[in-house]
Amino acid sequence: MEEMRRGVPTWQEELASLMDGGLQYDDGSPIGQDSRSGFESPVDGSGSGSESTESLKDQVTGFMKSWGEMLMDLAVGCKDVVQQTLVSEDSVVVRKLRKPAAKLSFLNEYLPEDRDPAHAWPVIFFVFLIALAGVGPVCS
Structure with a gap:
């Protein structure tokens, strides 16, 4: 598995490369550094300690978890829209079905x-x- 990933950076390494000077705030300070206090953020890309690599399994697992969370949020939003438009008392569907349903009561x-x-x-x-x-x- 490690042979397949050789040369492909993890998302932490990509983020660190952006913070090394790729992106900056309007005041000119890098994103990885807090402009108010001068302290560096926890993800500074300095590589202190051993270099951690993220396996493909971890990346796929993280992707699937985030995809599932987004899908759940979408489902909740769709459910709310359906309840507000179709199931409310003044919706067209309820008004049209009220009379036939009363005949079958x-x-x-x-x-x-x-x-x-x-x-x-x-x-x-x-x-x-x-x-x-x-x-x-x-x-x-």
Whole structure:
């Protein structure tokens, strides 16, 4: 594995090379150095101690963790948008489905008392679809 990585710098080495003078603040001080106090930041690229190398497995693991976190944030944002636009009381979907759902409200009498119809009917509908899909090939 180390033979494959020969010559490829780790992200710490790349960051250190940028801080050695590649990027600077407006006041002319390098990014790796705090302009207010004169102390250097922990990642200064000086290479004190033994040189640490980051394996490909560590890089892939870090990438996958960060990718998963970003995906979770995206999913939370999409869920919020759907709740605010489709599920709210004044949305077009709810207004159009309110009248047909009111005509079928007599079916709620057949549900157990402790079940919420908003949760029970989608389950019943999807179980019916799965059963219908299973019976469909047998009948034809």
